[in-house]
Amino acid sequence: MPTDLRINGKTHQVDLPDDVPLLWVLRDEVGLTGTKFGCGVAACGACTVHIDGEAVRSCQVALSDVWGEVTTIEGLGTPEAMTVLQQAWVEHQVAQCGYCQSGQIMQAASLLAANPAPSDAEIDEAMQGNLCRCGTYPRIRAAIHSAAQKMQEA
Amino acid sequence: MASFKKIARRSFLIGSAAIVGGVAFGAYYVSRPAPNPLKPAEGEAAFNPFVMISSEKITLIAPRAEMGQGVHTTWAALIAEELDVTLDQVEVIHGPAATAYYNSALLGEVIPSKGYDKSRFMHSLGEALGHAGKLMDMQVTGGSSSMKDGYERMRAAGASARETLKLAAANRLGIASSQLSTKDGKVIAPGNIEIAYTDLAAEAAGLEPVEALLRHRSEWKLLGKAQPRVDMPGKATGTAEFGIDVRLPGMKFAALKANPHLGGTMNGFDASEALQMPGVEKVVDLGNGYAVVANNTWLAIQAAEAVVADWVPAPIPATQGEIQDAIRAAFDAEPNSTLRDDGDVSALPQGAQEVSAEYEAPFLAHATMEPLNATALFDGGKLQLWSGNQGPLLTRNHCADALGIDAEQVEVNTPLMGGGFGRRGEMDFSVYAARLARQMPGTPVQLTWSREEDMTHDFYRPGAMARMRGAVKDGSAVLLDGQIASQALTPQLMNRWFGMTPAGPDTTLVDGAFNQPYGIPNFRIRGHAAELQVPVGAWRSVGASFNGFFMESFLDEMAHAAGADPLEFRLALTRQEWAPAAAVLEAVKEMSGWTGKTPDGVGRGVAMTYSFGTPVAQVIEVAEEDGLIRLRKAWIAADLGVALDPQNLEAQMFGGMAYGLSAAMFGEITFAEGAAEQGNFPDYDAIRMHTMPQVEVRILEEQTHISGAGEPGTPPAAPALANALFDLTGKRARRPPLMHDFDLLI
Numbered sequence: 001m002p003t004d005l006r007i008n009g010k011t012h013q014v015d016l017p018d019d020v021p022l023l024w025v026l027r028d029e030v031g032l033t034g035t036k037f038g039c040g041v042a043a044c045g046a047c048t049v050h051i052d053g054e055a056v057r058s059c060q061v062a063l064s065d066v067w068g069e070v071t072t073i074e075g076l077g078t079p080e081a082m083t084v085l086q087q088a089w090v091e092h093q094v095a096q097c098g099y100c101q102s103g104q105i106m107q108a109a110s111l112l113a114a115n116p117a118p119s120d121a122e123i124d125e126a127m128q129g130n131l132c133r134c135g136t137y138p139r140i141r142a143a144i145h146s147a148a149q150k151m152q153e154a
Numbered sequence: 155m156a157s158f159k160k161i162a163r164r165s166f167l168i169g170s171a172a173i174v175g176g177v178a179f180g181a182y183y184v185s186r187p188a189p190n191p192l193k194p195a196e197g198e199a200a201f202n203p204f205v206m207i208s209s210e211k212i213t214l215i216a217p218r219a220e221m222g223q224g225v226h227t228t229w230a231a232l233i234a235e236e237l238d239v240t241l242d243q244v245e246v247i248h249g250p251a252a253t254a255y256y257n258s259a260l261l262g263e264v265i266p267s268k269g270y271d272k273s274r275f276m277h278s279l280g281e282a283l284g285h286a287g288k289l290m291d292m293q294v295t296g297g298s299s300s301m302k303d304g305y306e307r308m309r310a311a312g313a314s315a316r317e318t319l320k321l322a323a324a325n326r327l328g329i330a331s332s333q334l335s336t337k338d339g340k341v342i343a344p345g346n347i348e349i350a351y352t353d354l355a356a357e358a359a360g361l362e363p364v365e366a367l368l369r370h371r372s373e374w375k376l377l378g379k380a381q382p383r384v385d386m387p388g389k390a391t392g393t394a395e396f397g398i399d400v401r402l403p404g405m406k407f408a409a410l411k412a413n414p415h416l417g418g419t420m421n422g423f424d425a426s427e428a429l430q431m432p433g434v435e436k437v438v439d440l441g442n443g444y445a446v447v448a449n450n451t452w453l454a455i456q457a458a459e460a461v462v463a464d465w466v467p468a469p470i471p472a473t474q475g476e477i478q479d480a481i482r483a484a485f486d487a488e489p490n491s492t493l494r495d496d497g498d499v500s501a502l503p504q505g506a507q508e509v510s511a512e513y514e515a516p517f518l519a520h521a522t523m524e525p526l527n528a529t530a531l532f533d534g535g536k537l538q539l540w541s542g543n544q545g546p547l548l549t550r551n552h553c554a555d556a557l558g559i560d561a562e563q564v565e566v567n568t569p570l571m572g573g574g575f576g577r578r579g580e581m582d583f584s585v586y587a588a589r590l591a592r593q594m595p596g597t598p599v600q601l602t603w604s605r606e607e608d609m610t611h612d613f614y615r616p617g618a619m620a621r622m623r624g625a626v627k628d629g630s631a632v633l634l635d636g637q638i639a640s641q642a643l644t645p646q647l648m649n650r651w652f653g654m655t656p657a658g659p660d661t662t663l664v665d666g667a668f669n670q671p672y673g674i675p676n677f678r679i680r681g682h683a684a685e686l687q688v689p690v691g692a693w694r695s696v697g698a699s700f701n702g703f704f705m706e707s708f709l710d711e712m713a714h715a716a717g718a719d720p721l722e723f724r725l726a727l728t729r730q731e732w733a734p735a736a737a738v739l740e741a742v743k744e745m746s747g748w749t750g751k752t753p754d755g756v757g758r759g760v761a762m763t764y765s766f767g768t769p770v771a772q773v774i775e776v777a778e779e780d781g782l783i784r785l786r787k788a789w790i791a792a793d794l795g796v797a798l799d800p801q802n803l804e805a806q807m808f809g810g811m812a813y814g815l816s817a818a819m820f821g822e823i824t825f826a827e828g829a830a831e832q833g834n835f836p837d838y839d840a841i842r843m844h845t846m847p848q849v850e851v852r853i854l855e856e857q858t859h860i861s862g863a864g865e866p867g868t869p870p871a872a873p874a875l876a877n878a879l880f881d882l883t884g885k886r887a888r889r890p891p892l893m894h895d896f897d898l899l900i
Contacts, residue, residue, distance in 0.1 A: 016450060017432045024452035028407050033399035034392020036572070037451070038523055039605045043835035046523060073392030082391060089390040093382065093801055096809055097222030098389030099396060099523040099572025124844035131835060133523045133573050134222045135812020137846040139805070 008075030018064035034073035045130030048103035055110035073102040088147035096134035191252030199359035201315035203254040217255035219295035221574030236312030238336040251546030259303035268669040291547035298766035298862025313366035322358035380801035397542035402598040409454035412443030414829040415468035423463040468828020484639040484682035491659030493668040497676035499635040506625035515700035517823040518615035524572020526583040530591035531598040542571035544579035552581040553588040576692035606833035613691025620704035626716035633676040642683040666698025673731035695865040698765035702869025706761035719750040738771040741791030757882025763869035767861030785847040793854040810867020816840035818872035
């Protein structure tokens, strides 16, 4: 039986078994490929999306368990109209291979929504589930601080 | 000053006798430039294989794998510098697989000279060898070679295109080219006349390319300064397209399952249960494994687990202990190489104190963030492939061979890569997809590896061991005799790439040891090749990844035995031998405020490794916090000769260090029954936000030649950390991963 999902403000009807993880609904069915597959076991954070604003690992949320409105990286800003956080990513030239960065940005966005001025320790705590094999962490940290400051000034 | 035509038309005679490092080519004349693979449409001009201009836009071709190292941006900047365009005016693409995109620098690396002491002749030989790359389909990204390769050739490509555009404008205006200048994608003529390059494309298309001299460095506008990466907006918005993001009309999703017993084939399989599972369409035999084709990747992965396969055992020893024994046994055989033999190591210098130690480094997986995958469509006898790969021509040839079709019938598209680190220089993931597509003509299919499949079917960084013997006297090193035992990976790699197994010494086995710029009077390094069939390959920094650890850990032990400060000990040994190596050590000394003393609860370690032409020194500081050891700070200094983009180089340096630290702290692949025992990040973790030290980077330009950036940041990381842990705890770490021996914050 088709399931209705709200994703980035639009309703999508999905006809897949109930246990298919949200990640694979997004990528292979809805065609939103910005959310990445990294491990399938919630160990890397590449698949991080928001459900009702909360950062979750979409590889661990079954289609039938999606409890609210889904926001993916495509639901933040576009290359022409980036959010302040994404602009900070560009300003600090964070990405190297870039594969984990959708997840990093979604995790950081939820951190800043809950905590507009996180300390280094709070960034450590919030971001440690998001793996980056290129080691971009120093610039992720700098971009989060910089976005926090800009969002407070705004 | 080199000109484009001179570079393109220079002839070379390559003699096989000149090469004793690994690959023997025979003799070839390389006198004709490779054909331009760009096929301009009406009104478009392809000035050379790297610059294409239409009435709409300017396209620069950066035919190297963009796997995070920023190569598309800096490569394009080399062309743009001479073409007089800004990077936001151009589109940068990878382009097709083509001989014109051969790597002229990679093969130069096989010369078994120390590198830092290369004579002019050796540099010329390296360059000459590089042009043989064209004959061997070496459009390869690896060996930290892209900037060495592109540094002159790409500026020449830009300059030639610029002068040709000026000639087109001169013809139109009826004045001499010398009266014209160029800026921001326009030709400027007297009287404030400006003509956009795009407006000149059609006229320029009919002209013979014009030669031009390269500008002096003092005239550079882009190079030497930070350039915003061309891939950054896409990567910050989820719109950058990686291989795994390729979507084609009617595409199916497939999962791979190959024999986990590495090197073993498959007798057959029972897919009856899998075929009943939701979304599954078919199960395809791929020889040593199978693919499940479905309407969703996850459903395919689930069904792949439900197939029951009859696997043939692996041709490698059944236990980890036997694998280690095989590596150790290599010490007793004749050395594969003695690439350094200074002075006489047979006798202990009078009055010297002997030091010895044994080290071991584990097998490692690449674990790129993007699991391996490729997408293929076989239709009408032709194959279209989308594969994030580091060798498009090799990929084309291997896929053609696997399908029994001509190479011309294969089109290779190379999207962005979610990490490569050497793994994407292999062809297996592309060939599997090609073979799968061959069995479903007309239907595009994406074949994705689960993380477990990726980690358990790697071409691993080989496990290695070292027996080090040294002697110190009057506070300095007077003897160092090192033996390295490991699988020789060059023969394996060359056999996979070209179907030939070069004989002779394997430089990679001892790279990072024999070529270190230390003036130790009695200095010998021997490599011993272990007889093992574990699949091994190039892993970021290759041999230097373990030899850096062996050498720099042992130098630390020697400094300690000599009662010397470990940083001063290295400085004294490098100053006479090669000044740039001393300079990077001086730099980290100053940056870190190194005094040789640390407060209680704090430890510091230093290491310096010369690899891929670049000396890199690192100081790492660790501290005890709440009973756990935290990596607090790191200082890195590297000498690149010419720093084309300091901001990107900084990223490569701390990123390379992070990759090395991840391995040093957590990385270990072990085997049982020929199968890897680690399958996913919980078993094979990496450094994370809370475990990454604060880092400061300094880029120097003391040395004469431009050198590599992608790999040299990795080798010093493990020994700098191990030496810091020794400073803190008094315990010497000789067998990574270090999490086994220390209470690291994880």
